[in-house]
Amino acid sequence: MSGPAVVVEGLTKRFRVPRREAGLKAAFAALFRRDYTEVTAIRELSFAIEAGERVGFLGPNGAGKTTTLKILAGLLYPTAGTVRVSGYVPQTRHHGFLRSISLVMGQKRQLSWDLPAVDTFELNRVVFEIDTPTYKRRLGELVERLEIGEVMRQPVRTLSLGERMKCELAAALLHGPSILFLDEPTIGMDVAMQLSLREFIRTYNENHGATVILTSHYMEDVAALCPRIIVIDDGNLRFDGSIEALTRRIRPLRRVSVRAVDLPPSERLAQLGSVVDTGDGRLTLDVDPGRVPEVVSVLVQLPDCRDLEVSDAPLEEVMRELFSRSRADAGTASQPEGAA
Amino acid sequence: MKPRKWLAIFRLGLAEAIAYRTALFVWILASCFPLVALALWAGMAAKSPVGDYTQADFVGYFVTAFLVRQLTSSWVVWDLDRQIRTGELSTLMLRPVHPLVHHLVANIAALPVRLLLALPLGLAVLLFVGAGTLDTSLVTLTMIVPALVGGWLIVFISQVIIGCLAFWVTSATGIYDFWLGFFVVLSGYVVPISLMPEGVVAVVDLLPFHASFGFIVELATGKLATGEAWRGLGVQWVWVGLHALMARLCWRRGLRVYGAVGA
Numbered sequence: 310m311s312g313p314a315v316v317v318e319g320l321t322k323r324f325r326v327p328r329r330e331a332g333l334k335a336a337f338a339a340l341f342r343r344d345y346t347e348v349t350a351i352r353e354l355s356f357a358i359e360a361g362e363r364v365g366f367l368g369p370n371g372a373g374k375t376t377t378l379k380i381l382a383g384l385l386y387p388t389a390g391t392v393r394v395s396g397y398v399p400q401t402r403h404h405g406f407l408r409s410i411s412l413v414m415g416q417k418r419q420l421s422w423d424l425p426a427v428d429t430f431e432l433n434r435v436v437f438e439i440d441t442p443t444y445k446r447r448l449g450e451l452v453e454r455l456e457i458g459e460v461m462r463q464p465v466r467t468l469s470l471g472e473r474m475k476c477e478l479a480a481a482l483l484h485g486p487s488i489l490f491l492d493e494p495t496i497g498m499d500v501a502m503q504l505s506l507r508e509f510i511r512t513y514n515e516n517h518g519a520t521v522i523l524t525s526h527y528m529e530d531v532a533a534l535c536p537r538i539i540v541i542d543d544g545n546l547r548f549d550g551s552i553e554a555l556t557r558r559i560r561p562l563r564r565v566s567v568r569a570v571d572l573p574p575s576e577r578l579a580q581l582g583s584v585v586d587t588g589d590g591r592l593t594l595d596v597d598p599g600r601v602p603e604v605v606s607v608l609v610q611l612p613d614c615r616d617l618e619v620s621d622a623p624l625e626e627v628m629r630e631l632f633s634r635s636r637a638d639a640g641t642a643s644q645p646e647g648a649a
Numbered sequence: 650m651k652p653r654k655w656l657a658i659f660r661l662g663l664a665e666a667i668a669y670r671t672a673l674f675v676w677i678l679a680s681c682f683p684l685v686a687l688a689l690w691a692g693m694a695a696k697s698p699v700g701d702y703t704q705a706d707f708v709g710y711f712v713t714a715f716l717v718r719q720l721t722s723s724w725v726v727w728d729l730d731r732q733i734r735t736g737e738l739s740t741l742m743l744r745p746v747h748p749l750v751h752h753l754v755a756n757i758a759a760l761p762v763r764l765l766l767a768l769p770l771g772l773a774v775l776l777f778v779g780a781g782t783l784d785t786s787l788v789t790l791t792m793i794v795p796a797l798v799g800g801w802l803i804v805f806i807s808q809v810i811i812g813c814l815a816f817w818v819t820s821a822t823g824i825y826d827f828w829l830g831f832f833v834v835l836s837g838y839v840v841p842i843s844l845m846p847e848g849v850v851a852v853v854d855l856l857p858f859h860a861s862f863g864f865i866v867e868l869a870t871g872k873l874a875t876g877e878a879w880r881g882l883g884v885q886w887v888w889v890g891l892h893a894l895m896a897r898l899c900w901r902r903g904l905r906v907y908g909a910v911g912a
Contacts, residue, residue, distance in 0.1 A: 384739050386905050404745035419740040423668045435657035436746045
């Protein structure tokens, strides 16, 4: 595939949503006259994603992440703007396009509920026209990596959430998609399962050169998997670039934390940096990057100093601050930050 | 679409029909209404024929009606309504097979299981009340298969059209219940239409309800002259074409407003 895997230009999506007041009277009135309100889910979004990239879509609930993903996968029609995925217009749902992508939704299933997952795998083998040797090889790899040898033969309804999600992922990858859309793939999973799924997605991207586009409420998923993030808020592009670039822009201070028996007085701490927390024998400071060596040298002098850490502010905090700035900017035309 | 794809969806549909065999059997029992109608009409015709129907004719008509209903049934309206409302349709839209083709094949796949479960019941009734008059003339044997296919297609496609309304309304199945009311009265499901007043028969005969059901039963029970049978088949397939055009329009327009709700 030549050129970017995904090109989005001026994408806008508006929904017409019925609305009514609460109560029986309003319910009867709605039978004869329905009121509609127009909701703009995405506003003139533009970005491009190169083949093989891992990109995370971040934003609060209702920001337009999933809507964007659904348009990219050809499920929704844009109201305005153009979209190209693998060189295709997704909404034509050309078979070549459908064979080149896969969409995994953590809260949706493609597996037949009352049949074993292996029946859906077999259906996918035929409808995606996968030749038998390739199918066997891919299924073998997926079964081994996802450890689903036993569970794929049980009716899907009897599987745990994690087992079902692994089978969903196997079904989505059997045809070897070059672009993988993942919408909240780890939702509801325990930490061990999240880690294993994350690792699997990373390996799939590295081994197959597949483009991965991910949305997740778990910032750890995005931080661990995606060198690039696209932040959407209220349908607007707020940032496009690396997590480091976002952190430098929003929270340029480095976070230094240390455990010590006897912490310096607060006046002295204030000279070192901005105090975030001093509870439970642990001191956490936000420090100007240029002063980090100086502050560290002071902290290592503290009695019984241990567990010294220098890090960026957690992504959650960076995002919270970005969104609160977006809210503050609301009403004024704001340009996306970052360097896409 | 390649036959292998049809076969794969057929196998999955068959596997689901087998997995839901108890529910399917209960559904078959629930569609036994023609056998109830049989008891009523056969009782009324015990002493003298009702219109052009003798008691034996009623037995033949309603047992055939029961089996034709099994062979021309579809449930795509419920599937489409749910899939559109909940966003489950997205799964089918992501496969390189048209979602309606998927439904078509999956619905056909359940027919053998339905017939397997319904045939013993039909045969038992025939044995109990005495064999009715099933027509085995060459014309009927030639036409019965295209008539059954046409009847099934009208039922299936009309359900697709109504199911597609879920793109715009909250529940399409409520509209289908309304449609079903017309079907029950005008298709020949509870009363052979030739027993209706003459003026009504002329109109009902041209409607899709009768074309999808009563026409096939009348054909199979030898109630139609050769000319009437060909005319009936013609009317039926015109309805198939009109339904297909309407379904295409509803589907294409509907996809533009599809919300793919949920996750």
